[in-house]
Amino acid sequence: MATEHPAERRAPRRHPLQVAIGALGDLLFTLGVLLALLVVHSLWWTNLTADRHADLSAARLRQSWSAPAPAAPPTDAAPPPFGPGDAVGFLHAPALGAGYQVLIKVGTDGETLADGVAGAYTAPYHSAMPWEASGNFALAAHRDGHGARFHDLDRLRPGDPLVVETRDHWYVYHVDATLPETAKDDIGVIAPVPVGSPYDGPGRYITLTTCTPVYTSLYRMAVWGSLVREEPTDPDRTPPAELR
Structure with missing residues (x-):
């Protein structure tokens, strides 16, 4: 009687349900890998590229400040108008870490904020610049990815200083209140007199906004x-006491 060679033995036939489960497992594994790559890109890679762009822009701005001004304006003259994408200065928040510094540009569009900066709102309310007599200097930045400049915004508390540095002045603010969560379309929080804030009339305000909770864009916090006070800069750019 001939003996069947092992190589000629047929593999046991798999049940269709087993085949379906195996295919589903392969699909879920592939989706998991793709999702992990997407997370890496959205957080790590966008942070890396945003940091590079922000550092280059910050260096260019400081270099322009070190150049002599073309003409000496009156001491009470406001800086020239800033257009979309223009760099205004820097935001410092010592409560968020020693040396914490964020470049400020005009605009909150995706392209501007993707460069790892804080953007001054131009709509639905146009941010008043710090040197203006009254208004709200309202800023937005990403909480996760693209530099995540406002990742720890929830650590700020009333009394914490916020310092805006421009070419000619330091503008020192103190945090008065925080709004942990509100709707994404709550435009009142960036109004000239912010709705929900402790302010009941015109003043010189600053508002910082970002998404919340972390790793989501479900809500907004402010x-x-x-x-x-404001202080003129000196040739050495000696920072105000809050940053020393």
């Missing part, structure tokens, strides 16, 4: 502050 931090409100008011100007307590």
Whole structure:
């Protein structure tokens, strides 16, 4: 009697349900890998590229500040108008870490904020610049990815200083209130007199906004502050006491 060679033995036939489960498992594994790659891109890679762009822009701005001004304006003259994408200065928040610094540009569109900066709102309310007599200097930045400049915004508390640095002045604000969560379309939080803030009339305010909770864009949070003083910069750019 001939003996069947092992190689000629047929593999047991798999049940269709087993085949379906195996295919589903392969699909879920593939989707998991793709999702992990997407997370890596959205967080790590966008942070890396945003940091590079922000560092280059910050270096260019500081270099332009070190160049002599073309003409000496009156001491009470406001800086020239800033257009979309223009760099205004820097935001410092010592409560968020020693050396914390964020470049500020005009605009909150995706392209501007993707460069790892804080953007000054131009709509639905146009942010008042710090040197203006009254208004709200309202800023937005990403909480996760694209530099995540406002990742720890929830750590700010009333009394914490916020300092805006421009070419000619330091503007020192103190945090007055925070709004942990509100709707994404709550435009009142960036109004000239922010709705829900402790302010009941015109003043010189700053508002910081970002998404919340972390790793989502379900809601918006806000931090409100008011100007307590301004100081002219000196040739050494000696920072105010809050940053020393």
